[in-house]
Every structure is written in C-alpha cells, then in structure tokens.
Amino acid sequence: MTIEKTLNGSELNIAIVGRLDTTTAPQLEATLKESFDGITKLTLDFAALEYLSSAGLRVLLAAQKTMNKQGEMIIKNVNETINEIFEVTGFIDILTIE
Amino acid sequence: MKKRRKLQNTVLCSFSLLAVLLILIISFVVSDQYIHKEMENCRKTAFAYTKSAAELIDGDTIAHYLETGEKDDYYYEILDFLNSFRLNTDIQYYYVFVPFEDDLVYIWDADALKPDEKEEDVDACELGYHEEYMEGGKEATYAIYKQDPPEEIELANDEKYGFIASAYSPVFDSNGEPVAVVGVDMYMPDLQANMREFLVVVMVAIVLVVLVAVLLIFFFVKKRIVTPINKIRDASRSMVENLENEEAIKVTVDTGNEIEELFDSFKQMYGDVKDYISKLSAVTAEKERIGAELDVAAHIQASMLPCIFPAFPKRPEIDIYATMNPAKEVGGDFYDFFMVDETHLAIVMADVSGKGVPAALFMVIGKTLIKDHTTPGRDLGQVFTEVNDLLCEANSEEMFITAFEGVLDLETGEFNFVNAGHEMPFIYKANGGFEPYKIRAGFVLAGMEGMKYRAGSMMLEPGDKIFQYTDGVTEATNINNELYGMDRLGEILNKVKLGTPHEILPAIKKDIDEFVGEAPQFDDITMLCLEYKAKMEREENAQ
Known part of the structure; x- marks a missing residue:
C-alpha cells in the first residue's frame, strides 16, 4: 500500500493505493495521526483502493470521529466492492461518501 | 582439526632461520671482501718488487750480458739485490729475462737459499738459459712489454709450483725501449690459511652477535607480544567456556601498544556480551512467560465459547455446531449460543476489529454484554442499542465489533435477528439450497454512541438451516492474493447442504484449507450452523 498525501492549507487530501488491511492499516493510522493538526477538511480518495478489511474500517472510524470534532471528512471515488463493505458493515450511515 | 602451531615456536623458528640467513650472507660478504683486499695487497706488493727491480736495473747492460754471457761486478750487484729480497720476503722466484719469439732467455735469477730450502727446491737458472714459455706466458709477457703497462697479477695453480701469483714489469733502456722483464712469483699458501683463520674469528664473532641479537629480540617479542596474546587467548577461552568466570579477565596486559588496546576492547566486549546475554535471558524468560500466559488466555477464551457438542442433547428440535480457528494465539472472533428461556435459542456471531490480546x-x-442483555421477550434491536452504548463507554482504543444475533422461537419457527455490520447469513430452505439472506445492516457495535438498531424477522420451517460466519471465511487468501469469497462459500455449502451441521462445517474448513494452500492464515475463521429440525410442541398441548 502507498499513501499519497497533499496538503492544501487546512485541507488534506489522501489517496490510498493498494490494500488497506491488518498489515497496512497501522501505516495509514500513523500518517493520519501526525497530520490531523489544524485540518478542517479531510478527503480520502479510494480510486485505487483494492481491498478494505476490518482493521482498515477501524482506522476510518477513528478518523471520522476525530474529524467530527474539528471539521468534516469526505470519502470519494468509492468503487462497488468497497461500497458493499460500507453497506454490509453499516459504515455507510456514518461516513460521508461522494 | 587443523594442527595449531604455537606462536612462540613460530617466532623462534623464524628468528633462527633469519639468524642462519644473516650469518650466511655476512660470512659470504666478509670473505669476499677479505679476499679482495688480500689480493690487492698481494698485487701491490708483487708489483712493488718488480717495479723497484726494473727501475734499479740499467737496461743498457742487458744486450751485453745476452751477447757475451759474462758476469761482471754490476751483474753480481743486481743478483745480490735480488737475493736479499728473496731471503727476506715471501718471494719464491725473482728473475729477469728477455722475451723472444720462441722462448725466453734468463739474465738474472735469484738463487740464495732460505734456511729450510735445498738446492733442488730453488733450481735457479743461469745467465743465458733458454726456457719455453708456460702456457699463456708469452701473451702475458708481451701485454706488459711497453711503457705504462697494466698491473694485473697472474694467478696459476700449477702442480709443480703450487698456487702462484706472478707479476711482471718491463725494464727499459736509455732510449725508453723495453729490453727485459722483471718477474716475481709468490706462493700464496699463507693467503688461504690467513683467510681461514680470519674467517673463523669473524664467524665466531658474527654468530655470537647474531645469536645474542636473536635471543634478545625473541625475548622481547615473547614478553611484549607472545605472552600478552596468550593472556588474551586464555581469557577469551575461559570466557567461551564459562561466561561467569570473571577471574580470566582480571589479568593485566600493559604493553602500552595495540595489544593492550586489543585487550581493553576485549574486556569491553566481555562486559557488553555479558550484559547483553543477561538482558537477553531476561527478555527470553519474559517472552516465555508471556507466551505461556497467552496460551492460558487462549484456553480461557476457547473455554468461554460453548464447545461441548451435541450442545442440547435433550432438544431434538435443534442441532447446532460451531468452530473457531484463531489466526493468533488469542483471537477477536467469537460465537455464542444459549437458551434465552425454555423455548427460545439465541445464536451470536461476532468479529472484533483487530487481533491478539486487545481484541480478545x-x-x-x-460477549458478556450481549448474553446479559438478551433476556426473554426483549427486542433484539433494543439489546444491540444498549450493548452499543455500553461498549462505546469502555472503548478507548477505537475498536469495534461486527455482530449478528438471532433468536429462534422453537415453537413457532419465528427467527428474530439483528445485524451490526456483520456478514449476511446463509439460509437453507428445505427442498431448496443455501442462499445468502440480505439483511439491512446496522452500524458496527462500539463504533458510535447513540446508534439505533432495528431487529428483523423471518419464519423458519423444520429442516431449514442457518449458516453464519465471520470475514475470516470469505477473506481467506491464497498465495495469489485471491479471496475465498461468497461465491465459493455458496458453492461448497450447496454441495454439502444435506449434511448435519457437524458434517457441514468441517467440509467447509477443508475446502478453505485447500483453497488457501501454503498461504498463512491472517484472520480467525469462525463458523456456526444451526438446523431447525422440528417444531417444539407447545407446553399447553403437552399437558
């Protein structure tokens, strides 16, 4: 998995390429943790996300909770498979998906 | 094992070899120099004799003596001169001759006898005596028969005359023409004897000096290098044998050079290794302890899941079987089933995000909260809503649980269920096959406070089965990174759909194992299958 980070003032864009699973989730968690300061809009680009496991969902949930306090979090370019995961797990109710 | 040579012996051998070599070279050089010097002395002396005689002799008288053969006063005067030299020096033959094309003619030849000589030893030639040249004698004679002749000594090892050095100088007449040759033959036995004597003295001196030098160097090397190195060797050997033996490194090496540095580094290393090993032992012990505790934890966890089958031997209406294969020692998956009351059976299937001890x-x-809150007659939506709020309070690590709970009314076959983000179950309808049953899922448990969950409901007929599982099944991955998936699961389920729950689950596990092959298991694999075999007779009917 690779993480492409672009910071634009208080807007942070993160594109995730590859698999977000047990082995790679801690990497995203660490990246987010060090970038949260002063961010009011976090956009996650899932165009190149191949796979999302429950460990990945946990990171998304934590990010959503953090952003609820300081701004908003948007997930874009969600493909059908990932969207199904969001539906099955009920995450679709708490995430903002464009 | 390779035979080891002791350093000390190696050093001794090399020094001995060096000494022998040194002695050989020195003696060769010295004897060469000595011979050179002696030869030079010999040459100078010989030519001094010939040149002084050549200068003394009046060249103009030679023709007269050659013609007449008469000896006058001057002749005897010169002969006395030659004789006096012969008697008082190493000269063997001292003579004057005139060289001709075919032979040579003697003019003077010293004939005085030394004290230990006899007439025949000297055998002097008379004036006018003709003699054949010795081999090479003519060429040697004519080579010096001129002004400023080369002064090279002739060496001959003749059987008759022995080892002889000869020197020749020309005699000139008043016109400066060469008219005769003065020759000197000197025996050289003394030279060789002298050299031998000299060499013996020199060699003894050299051998003594070299031996003393070698011994000094050897003892120096031994004290400053060999002994300290042996100390280090002993120390390291004893360290290898027994790390606790600190006596070994208490020796001192104070050579003040690199060896002392080496020993200091060794001592430093000894300390480091000891520290490291004791730390390592502590860490290993700690690790073993944690491992043992994890084993216990895994046992406790396993024993928390109902694992005695058949689970309800007195309930012919139902047959249930469940398994969990954790990926790590302790897993985050769990299943549960229990009687809520006499007529209601609850089943739970859940997956905690993450793995290991925190997930466990x-x-x-x-598990405890869900079982606690599932009370007779209670709406499952309400159960999950309350459990979710309680879990959110206790969740500092942002974990969550996907969970499915269903309660079957054994009398009516009504199956109420609630889904918090969990996989959809497969339902088997008698005379049909296993189909995934789409349920609108609620949000995962412990994800967010205040979430509301709604229960769903369906009717089961005798012969129907429910198969519920965690994502460890559908997301089992083979070495090509392919997922096992819902489709494969559906296929295998329908292949074994007629079996009992106890037959179905092992068949699926086997199918997963074959698919995964050598790839490692990443997630817990948990499955549960419930068969509703017959409707329970209502109690009022039974009475």
Whole structure:
C-alpha cells in the first residue's frame, strides 16, 4: 500500500493505493495521526483502493470521529466492492461518501 | 582439526632461520671482501718488487750480458739485490729475462737459499738459459712489454709450483725501449690459511652477535607480544567456556601498544556480551512467560465459547455446531449460543476489529454484554442499542465489533435477528439450497454512541438451516492474493447442504484449507450452523 498525501492549507487530501488491511492499516493510522493538526477538511480518495478489511474500517472510524470534532471528512471515488463493505458493515450511515 | 602451531615456536623458528640467513650472507660478504683486499695487497706488493727491480736495473747492460754471457761486478750487484729480497720476503722466484719469439732467455735469477730450502727446491737458472714459455706466458709477457703497462697479477695453480701469483714489469733502456722483464712469483699458501683463520674469528664473532641479537629480540617479542596474546587467548577461552568466570579477565596486559588496546576492547566486549546475554535471558524468560500466559488466555477464551457438542442433547428440535480457528494465539472472533428461556435459542456471531490480546479482551466484554442483555421477550434491536452504548463507554482504543444475533422461537419457527455490520447469513430452505439472506445492516457495535438498531424477522420451517460466519471465511487468501469469497462459500455449502451441521462445517474448513494452500492464515475463521429440525410442541398441548 502507498499513501499519497497533499496538503492544501487546512485541507488534506489522501489517496490510498493498494490494500488497506491488518498489515497496512497501522501505516495509514500513523500518517493520519501526525497530520490531523489544524485540518478542517479531510478527503480520502479510494480510486485505487483494492481491498478494505476490518482493521482498515477501524482506522476510518477513528478518523471520522476525530474529524467530527474539528471539521468534516469526505470519502470519494468509492468503487462497488468497497461500497458493499460500507453497506454490509453499516459504515455507510456514518461516513460521508461522494 | 587443523594442527595449531604455537606462536612462540613460530617466532623462534623464524628468528633462527633469519639468524642462519644473516650469518650466511655476512660470512659470504666478509670473505669476499677479505679476499679482495688480500689480493690487492698481494698485487701491490708483487708489483712493488718488480717495479723497484726494473727501475734499479740499467737496461743498457742487458744486450751485453745476452751477447757475451759474462758476469761482471754490476751483474753480481743486481743478483745480490735480488737475493736479499728473496731471503727476506715471501718471494719464491725473482728473475729477469728477455722475451723472444720462441722462448725466453734468463739474465738474472735469484738463487740464495732460505734456511729450510735445498738446492733442488730453488733450481735457479743461469745467465743465458733458454726456457719455453708456460702456457699463456708469452701473451702475458708481451701485454706488459711497453711503457705504462697494466698491473694485473697472474694467478696459476700449477702442480709443480703450487698456487702462484706472478707479476711482471718491463725494464727499459736509455732510449725508453723495453729490453727485459722483471718477474716475481709468490706462493700464496699463507693467503688461504690467513683467510681461514680470519674467517673463523669473524664467524665466531658474527654468530655470537647474531645469536645474542636473536635471543634478545625473541625475548622481547615473547614478553611484549607472545605472552600478552596468550593472556588474551586464555581469557577469551575461559570466557567461551564459562561466561561467569570473571577471574580470566582480571589479568593485566600493559604493553602500552595495540595489544593492550586489543585487550581493553576485549574486556569491553566481555562486559557488553555479558550484559547483553543477561538482558537477553531476561527478555527470553519474559517472552516465555508471556507466551505461556497467552496460551492460558487462549484456553480461557476457547473455554468461554460453548464447545461441548451435541450442545442440547435433550432438544431434538435443534442441532447446532460451531468452530473457531484463531489466526493468533488469542483471537477477536467469537460465537455464542444459549437458551434465552425454555423455548427460545439465541445464536451470536461476532468479529472484533483487530487481533491478539486487545481484541480478545474486547471480545469478552462484548460477549458478556450481549448474553446479559438478551433476556426473554426483549427486542433484539433494543439489546444491540444498549450493548452499543455500553461498549462505546469502555472503548478507548477505537475498536469495534461486527455482530449478528438471532433468536429462534422453537415453537413457532419465528427467527428474530439483528445485524451490526456483520456478514449476511446463509439460509437453507428445505427442498431448496443455501442462499445468502440480505439483511439491512446496522452500524458496527462500539463504533458510535447513540446508534439505533432495528431487529428483523423471518419464519423458519423444520429442516431449514442457518449458516453464519465471520470475514475470516470469505477473506481467506491464497498465495495469489485471491479471496475465498461468497461465491465459493455458496458453492461448497450447496454441495454439502444435506449434511448435519457437524458434517457441514468441517467440509467447509477443508475446502478453505485447500483453497488457501501454503498461504498463512491472517484472520480467525469462525463458523456456526444451526438446523431447525422440528417444531417444539407447545407446553399447553403437552399437558
């Protein structure tokens, strides 16, 4: 998995390429943790996300909770498979998906 | 094992070899120099004799003596001169001759006898005596028969005359023409004897000096290098044998050079290694302890899941079987089933996000809360809503649980269920096959406070089965990174659909194992199958 980070003032864009699973989730968690300061809009680009496991969902949930306090979090370019995961797990109710 | 040579012996051998070599070279050089010097002395002396005689002799008288053969006063005067030299020096033959094309003619030849000589030893030639040249004698004679002749000594080892050095100088007449040759033959036995004597003295001196030098160097090397190195060797050997033996490194090496540095580094290393090993032992012991505790934890966790089958031998209406294969020692998956009351059976299938001890601890909380809150007649939506709020309070690590709970009314076949983000179950309808049953899922448990969950409901007929599982099944991955998936699961389920729950689950596990092959298991694999075999007779009917 690779993480492409672009910071634009208080807007942070993160594109995730590859698999977000047990082995790679801690990497995203660490990246987010060090970038949260002063961010009011976090956009996650899932165009190149191949796979999302429950460990990945946990990171998304934590990010959503953090952003609820300081701004908003948007997930874009969600493909059908990932969207199904969001539906099955009920995450679709708490995430903002464009 | 390779035979080891002791350093000391190696050093001794090399020094001895060096000494022998040194002695050989020195003696060769010295004897060469000595011979050179002696030869030079010999040459100078010989030519001094010939040149002084050549200068003394009046060249103009030679023709007269050659013609007449008469000896006058001057002749005897010169002969006396030659004789006096012969008697008082190493000269063997001292003579004057005139060289001709075919032979040579003697003019003077010293004939005085030394004290230990006899007439025949000297055998002097008379004036006018003709003699054949010795081999090479003519060429040697004519080579010096001129002004400023080369002064090279002739060496001959003749059987008759022995080892002889000869020197020749020309005699000139008043016109400066060469008219005769003065020759000197000197025996050289003394030279060789002298050299031998000299060499013996020199060699003894050299051998003594070299031996003393070698011994000094050897003892120096031994004291400053060999002994300290042996000390280091002993220390390291004893360290290898027994790390606790500190006596070994208490020796001192104070050579003040690199060897002392080496020993200091060794001592430093000894300390480091000892520290490291003791730390390592502590860490290993700690690790073993944690491993043992994890084993215990895994046992406790396993024993928390109902694992005695058949689970309800007195309930012919139902047959249930469940398994869990954790990916790590302790897992985050769990299943549960229990009688809510006499007529209601609850089944639970859940997956805690993450793995290991944190997931296992959270699982215990989740499992307990769900079982606690599932009370007779209670709406399952309400159960999950309350459990969710309680879990959110106890969740500092942002974990969550996907969970499915269903309660079957054994009398009516009504199956109420609630889904918090969990996989959809497969339902088997008698005379049909296993189909995934789409349920609108609620949000995962412990994800967010205040979430509302709604229960769903369906009717089961005798012969129907429910198969519920965690994502460890559908997301089992083979070495090509392919997922096992819902489709494969559906296929295998329908292949074994007629079996009992106890037959179905092992068949699926086997199918998963074959698919995964050598790839490692990443997630817990948990499955549960419930068969509703017959409707329970209502109690009022039974009475």
